[in-house]
Amino acid sequence: MTVPEQAEGTTRRPSRRRSAVLELLGDLDGFRSAQDLHALLRRRGDSIGLATVYRALQALVDDGQVDVLRGADGEAAYRRCSPVHHHHLVCRSCGTAVEVADPPVERWAARVAAEHGFADVQHQVEVFGTCAGCASATS
Incomplete structure (x- = not known):
């Protein structure tokens, strides 16, 4: 498409x-x-x-x-x-997602791009795990 x-x-x-x-x-x-x-x-x-x-x-x-x-x-x-750049923490069990901003990730992406001669870089970071509610339900 x-x-x-x-x-x-x-x-x-x-x-x-x-x-x-x-x-x-x-x-x-x-x-x-x-x-x-x-x-x-x-x-x-x-x-x-x-x-x-x-x-x-x-x-x-x-x-x-x-x-x-x-x-x-x-x-x-x-x-x-939200309209600002962010990443996600996503629960593998229930799908709950939390938006997080992480300046060190932004600096790392910029540094790695520069080291390899890349410009106009975009990235997405998704971190998957188990949220507190799901973790306590299985305990």
Whole structure:
């Protein structure tokens, strides 16, 4: 799937479908698959198609309003995110995700990129573990 190029720093004109997807994500905790979001929208009475959900999610990711996380199976999951650069701590059991900022990671990424002659570097860091609630439930 290709997405039309956009000038840096611009955002797309809001659409009713993108707004519906973004509003739903704002009501949810954790990451959800496009299929889950599609089913929830349909239950709410929205006649949106799955392909439209995928296009809306891609536009929202491109605009920095939604985070995407790929699981071990390669499936993408989405969550509304804060506008500042961050990383995630994700519970393998329940899917709870916590946004964290970590300046040492930013410095490390910049240093490694510079050492290898890379510029315009971007990165994502996802740390998976077991949250306190899940850990205490299994103890």
